[in-house]
Amino acid sequence: MANPKRKTSKRRSANRRAANAFVAPQFATDPTDGTLFRPHRVNPKNGMYRGRQVLNVEV
DSSP states (O other), X not given: OOOOSSOOOHHHHHHHHHTTOXXXXXXXXXXXXXXXXXXXXXXXXXXXXXXXXXXXXXX
């Protein structure tokens, strides 16, 4: 059975655990109506993407 040659330091194990930390989602503001939406996605409120209408959203 394989055994580690050296002890894993506290810093190395902490860095490994930090990679699994949850990150709050980023939001972009729509310039037309100011709603928040995920970047690089269609705005679900008004159906706009990069300044043009791509979805027909019925209000």
